[in-house]
Amino acid sequence: MSGRGWVVQTAFDESERRAWAGQADAYAASFAGLCAYPVPGLLDAADVREGTRVLDVGTGTGTAAAAACERGAKVTAVDAEPGMLVRAALAAPSADVRLAALPRLPFADDEFDAVVGNFVLNHVGQPREALRELRRVTRPGGRTAVTIWTVPAAAGQALLGRAVQAAGVTRPAHLPALAADDDFPRTEQGLATLLRDAGLMDVICGTLSWDHRTTTEEWWSGPAAGVATIGQMVTSQDPSVIAEIKNHFESLSAEFVGPDRTLTLPHTALMAHGRA
Template identity: 70%
Template sequence: MESTAFDASERRIWAGRAKAYAGSFGKLCAHPVPRLLDAARVRDGVRVLDVGTGTGAVAAAACARGARVTGVDAEISMVELAAQAVPSAGIHLAVLPQLPFSDGLFDAVTGNFVLNHVGRPRAALAELRRVVRPGGWIAVTIWSVPTAAGQALLGRAVEAAGAVRPSHIPALAAEDDFPRTEAGLAELLTSAGLKDVVCESMQWDHHTEAEEWWGGAAEGVGAIGQTVVSQPDHTLGEIKRHFDLLSAEFAGPSGRLALPHAALLAHARR
């Protein structure tokens, strides 16, 4: 299956950014890991595939439960970092929706926010279904829409500075998109042939330093980071000025930010 313009953009966005992600937004994305593993029934002896393993947070937690863990990621710097962090897991380079595994090889498959980064989410889920055994579990997370206030902070700063998303970062094609709601994600899993689908919302406050949160964007992490770093110096300075003003809304007495976030967790059986 040919990659989409969205897929090609994702490869450029994430190239070489594993360490920058680990030091910023990666800490946020690790929050749902225990619930994700519970939803996929990951325990001692289970053969689990973690797709889009990133820096290996899910793989490490699955290994700690005694699971037999394989992880894949489309970005080589992520693969290298995860392999160092989780030496007991097998970490490989692979790009959805084509995984280098035989049908039904795994008891469980997890994907922590990976569906946000693929050009054909339905095809990606169909591939996850292919590699899990009959009766095995698939569990995934995505960011929900509308976004929570903390997740919207950087976007608000970009908008307040009059900056725009650069044209080389395409949106997901309309025919491949889906509602980022409980019903929308549940329907996506059902359309991939999965059964016993359950989807729930999660809300939490991510606690971080303002400069750490800004640092992820300033190093070009994700689409928001690429939007920030593509701006001319004057506009970049304006984004930072607005970020400093807006982030005060979330600062506690110590100055640390408490950023509200919301996501969806869905699980289903093959």
């Protein structure tokens, strides 16, 4: 197999590029802390240790790359958004940080001992092709480990979507959903099957559950800035509708606010890993 083949980007991929353009700082200030939670377990699942040649795909602000560097690994990190790479390079100065995107990566077959993708599969239009590519660049016997969000979403993850729905907002046409033929069940079995179909062996998939603690101001700042699909749905509305969404968000947030005014949001994700 070769990673140099030309692949047509899907409408979903193109939408993701537009949605994330210039959003590194807003993401770092809102959702990055949430997405950092699985990183230690993800690196453990990929058997990342001193001297391991690691590829972090969809590195974002570089959380996994920095953690792998702290373990003494030899880290390469890629992302499709240049702004993310600026932050990743600061977070992991010893890593080789490059601009690249799934489903084709600029690396040779079997180049890495371990490949990790923290929520990157949520942002690609061809998840099966993406996983085949992750396996391709993992050496025989090396490990590939990924995370995705569960569907249906946990209560905390669903909060912003509930506020949007309460305002009567539906997904606009310029934000296409994943094509039905490319989608898969966001369950332990569904993700495990995806890894096996990509050629990985000894696949294990489990569910992670945790409470993310934040504030209403911080949590609203992400969608208010247009971060991720939920943010694009919010910012594409008229100001009066945005204000209505925010009002619903503040009202619904009361379910999760404690005496100290901290917002405690239950989240669940899937973590799967296998051997190349």
